[in-house]
Amino acid sequence: MGASNILELYDDCLNYIFDFLPSQDCLRLAQVCLRFRQIFVSQCGKRFREYTIDENSSREELIQLSICREVVQNFTIDLHNFDMSIITNKYSCNTPTVFFDILCSTLAGMHQLEHLNVKQLKILVTIIARPVDQILTAVRQLKDLRRLKIHSIFDCSVQRLGELQHLEELHLHVPQIASATLVKCCKSNSRLHSLHLGYGCVQSNLCDIVPHCKNLEVFKFGMTAESSAYKALARLPKLRQLTHFGIRRADSFEPLLTSLADRPQLLHLDIDGGSISLPETRQLIRLQSLVHLKCFCSTVQCVVMLARLSRLEELCLWMTSPLDISDALLGIIANCEKLKLLRLAAGNINNDFFSNAMKLSRGKKIPLKLEIPMPSHKQTITAEVKCSNERELNNWSAF
Numbered sequence: 001m002g003a004s005n006i007l008e009l010y011d012d013c014l015n016y017i018f019d020f021l022p023s024q025d026c027l028r029l030a031q032v033c034l035r036f037r038q039i040f041v042s043q044c045g046k047r048f049r050e051y052t053i054d055e056n057s058s059r060e061e062l063i064q065l066s067i068c069r070e071v072v073q074n075f076t077i078d079l080h081n082f083d084m085s086i087i088t089n090k091y092s093c094n095t096p097t098v099f100f101d102i103l104c105s106t107l108a109g110m111h112q113l114e115h116l117n118v119k120q121l122k123i124l125v126t127i128i129a130r131p132v133d134q135i136l137t138a139v140r141q142l143k144d145l146r147r148l149k150i151h152s153i154f155d156c157s158v159q160r161l162g163e164l165q166h167l168e169e170l171h172l173h174v175p176q177i178a179s180a181t182l183v184k185c186c187k188s189n190s191r192l193h194s195l196h197l198g199y200g201c202v203q204s205n206l207c208d209i210v211p212h213c214k215n216l217e218v219f220k221f222g223m224t225a226e227s228s229a230y231k232a233l234a235r236l237p238k239l240r241q242l243t244h245f246g247i248r249r250a251d252s253f254e255p256l257l258t259s260l261a262d263r264p265q266l267l268h269l270d271i272d273g274g275s276i277s278l279p280e281t282r283q284l285i286r287l288q289s290l291v292h293l294k295c296f297c298s299t300v301q302c303v304v305m306l307a308r309l310s311r312l313e314e315l316c317l318w319m320t321s322p323l324d325i326s327d328a329l330l331g332i333i334a335n336c337e338k339l340k341l342l343r344l345a346a347g348n349i350n351n352d353f354f355s356n357a358m359k360l361s362r363g364k365k366i367p368l369k370l371e372i373p374m375p376s377h378k379q380t381i382t383a384e385v386k387c388s389n390e391r392e393l394n395n396w397s398a399f
Helices: 013-020 023-032 036-046 059-067 086-091 096-110 129-139 161-164 179-188 227-235 254-261 278-284 299-308 326-334 355-360
Strands: 051-053 076-077 115-120 146-153 169-173 194-197 218-221 241-245 268-274 292-297 314-319 341-346 368-372 379-385 393-398
Touching: 023 036, 036 059, 036 393, 051 059, 059 096, 086 096, 086 241, 096 129, 096 241, 115 129, 115 355, 129 355, 161 179, 254 278, 278 292, 292 299, 299 314, 299 326, 326 341, 326 355, 355 368
Parallel strands: 051 076, 076 115, 115 146, 146 169, 169 194, 194 218, 218 241, 241 268, 268 292, 292 314, 314 341, 341 368
Antiparallel strands: 368 379, 379 393
């Protein structure tokens, strides 16, 4: 039986109609008619599953985004796009607050949104009040939102973070955040397993968030603080990966490493900045669960001691003194049977190191990849020791 009106036509028929209509007419129909909106989403929705609003976004694209909002899964907002000059000149809009309200309304309808990235890397001239907080309020009811990243080189308000309840991964690269705001966020997002904080983002003691991060497995941060501020992190019951970057005080990690050694669960440790001292190294080598380590060393003795970490699979070193550490590295290769990667970002080795490393690796089941700097050639040499019957130094390449 034939359709009594156009809306009763099958999808393939309506798709043909859309193909013959001008793009502006398609948008108008999709905005005013649910049936045509469904057809539009089926045709164009795939383009918006992952989308970024930036200076290249056209007015027509933003209208399409609004129509297809429920299929968006990964969304990035560059707040510079809401600068007064861009809104006025590019989008012919004299009311930026209305323009931003439309964005927030669109966000609230993104029911499949899983990842949200908000960034402000340029000076923003706008009359929009607390734009990041408005965005957070708009997405607070989205149950599929698992990952949030906020990156701003300027002060911005994130007081609404505590209104979100389903986050599992949070990146905050902002100049600072109030301790109370971060604590409230951790309380309301009990499933949070990964937390990344920009350097100096939190100025107060980290112990405030520890009781509310029972499921935290990955923590990356940077701050200059007393050793007691770091020590509290050892109480995180599920911590598997810990990264500290930037300046820190000498010996400030010794209490933390001591406490971590009493709970052998840490698998990945990056101390990216500040050489580990001898007292810190003595505690570090007690972390027998480590499979990945990245650190700075200033003495050969510290490097030698790392050979006691027998379960290491990846070791990345930066030697801050000009001493030859060939023998120390060979000791690590000999004792760490599971070692897959040895990367020396800076440090001196002798001419026999590679041949000696190959001899030590011949009896091992796991191939060893060496990445060693060659200052004379201003390049890094990558060598892979294969553990086949030939057991030859297989591949050399510069990168």
